[in-house]
Amino acid sequence: AQSVAQPEDQVNVAEGNPLTVKCTYSVSGNPYLFWYVQYPNRGLQFLLKYITGDNLVKGSYGFEAEFNKSQTSFHLKKPSALVSDSALYFCAVRDKSGGSYIPTFGRGTSLIVHP
Amino acid sequence: NAGVTQTPKFQVLKTGQSMTLQCAQDMNHEYMSWYRQDPGMGLRLIHYSVGAGITDQGEVPNGYNVSRSTTEDFPLRLLSAAPSQTSVYFCASSTGQSHNGYTFGSGTRLTVV
Numbered sequence: 681a682q683s684v685a686q687p688e689d690q691v692n693v694a695e696g697n698p699l700t701v702k703c704t705y706s707v708s709g710n711p712y713l714f715w716y717v718q719y720p721n722r723g724l725q726f727l728l729k730y731i732t733g734d735n736l737v738k739g740s741y742g743f744e745a746e747f748n749k750s751q752t753s754f755h756l757k758k759p760s761a762l763v764s765d766s767a768l769y770f771c772a773v774r775d776k777s778g779g780s781y782i783p784t785f786g787r788g789t790s791l792i793v794h795p
Numbered sequence: 796n797a798g799v800t801q802t803p804k805f806q807v808l809k810t811g812q813s814m815t816l817q818c819a820q821d822m823n824h825e826y827m828s829w830y831r832q833d834p835g836m837g838l839r840l841i842h843y844s845v846g847a848g849i850t851d852q853g854e855v856p857n858g859y860n861v862s863r864s865t866t867e868d869f870p871l872r873l874l875s876a877a878p879s880q881t882s883v884y885f886c887a888s889s890t891g892q893s894h895n896g897y898t899f900g901s902g903t904r905l906t907v908v
Contacts, residue, residue, distance in 0.1 A: 689835075714896055723799075723885055724838075726896030770838065781845060782828060782853070783897070787837035 684773045686786035701756040703771030713754040714772040761793045801900035808876040816871040818886030826889045827869040831882040876907045
């Protein structure tokens with residue numbers, strides 16, 4: 681079985697400050713990990729993914745995420761937040777060992793960046 | 796390149812009515828899925844398909860049917876609409892390798908009264 685948890689419903693940060701959106705996962709084997717962003721009244725957009733290799737993954741719009749196998753985490757980060765980063769962020773996991781090949785999504789974290 | 800196209804964007808149904816949400820992709824993706832999004836619940840998988848002619852149930856399949864007669868199309872049918880099916884529905888697709896990210900449609904907002 682695979683699952684993902686996003687422990688914060690909402691994250692508030694001031695513009696210009698660094699931001700972190702947390703994600704932890706559970707899989708039987710090794711994970712594929714993803715982050716998506718959803719702007720109001722839009723579908724989800726792919727941000728970045730971890731497949732293998734370097735634990736620090738860089739993605740779109742200046743976002744990055746750090747894979748930590750020992751802590752089973754994949755936190756999303758950005759060094760300097762923008763008001764335009766305000767959106768709903770989803771973490772997703774898929775077990776590399778196969779199964780349905782369909783990822784499981786977290787419940788989402790609302791990021792609010794204050795001017 | 797249109798990506799994933801969902802129609803309609805908005806729909807209001809009366810309890811007991813049936814309807815089909817359409818989803819089409821032009822990327823030759825093998826995998827297609829339907830999710831519903833409800834406040835505080837995140838995305839919940841309804842049904843998915845790993846190729847034409849192959850479908851399977853997700854986390855919340857009751858009250859919904861799907862079929863996959865072609866690679867491009869993956870319609871979702873509501874058999875007898877209930878107020879509990881009021882939600883935003885998203886269709887998504889990906890390549891067979893599936894460690895690529897999903898491409899999502901823009902969603903259908905359904906209200907059942």
